[in-house]
Amino acid sequence: ETGVTQSPTHLIKTRGQQVTLRCSSQSGHNTVSWYQQALGQGPQFIFQYYREEENGRGNFPPRFSGLQFPNYSSELNVNALELDDSALYLCASSFGSETQYFGPGTRLLVL
């Protein structure tokens, strides 16, 4: 157990809808990174939040957005869902750029 929690564990949405995923970081960590993992592939970096600001972004469109709160928890929002957004969404917490520890993930299915 890493101490990183995510909610919900599973989610089913339809194309065009919006979704919000949540992550609580491990105690003592101040940085949250989000990854998308499609079936059979490695996780792909979406973005990272440090001190409530976006600290870096991967190759994802603007309809993927996020927030970090003063308690270092974070949200990932995805607008206008597409079928290809179906994946396991992983949150990882760290202290700055140190080792990242993953939460259990949220499995999103878009129909």
Next chain:
Amino acid sequence: QKEVEQNSGPLSVPEGAIASLNCTYSDRVSQSFFWYRQYSGKSPELIMSIYSNGDKEDGRFTAQLNKASQYVSLLIRDSQPSDSATYLCAVYPNDYKLSFGAGTTVTVRA
């Protein structure tokens, strides 16, 4: 060229044997290297980190790093059925983004 490449697998080894996993990376300035284990349907779990050239041992796991060759490997000694999982190589090419390989699936035959 992909940032991180792993041998494609799947890799099947008998119980008690050594499983050898390989990973190459493209960004020469990378300084931190990790191996994560991912069981089917679960999230990645950190098993090893390595930062300096050479070997690092932790129980039955040994990570090897060669920065000149841009190569990282993981050896699993005395493989057990519980080691059956996908192993992900990850590299920090900069201060914030972890780049992952596609993973190598290992099956340990009892």
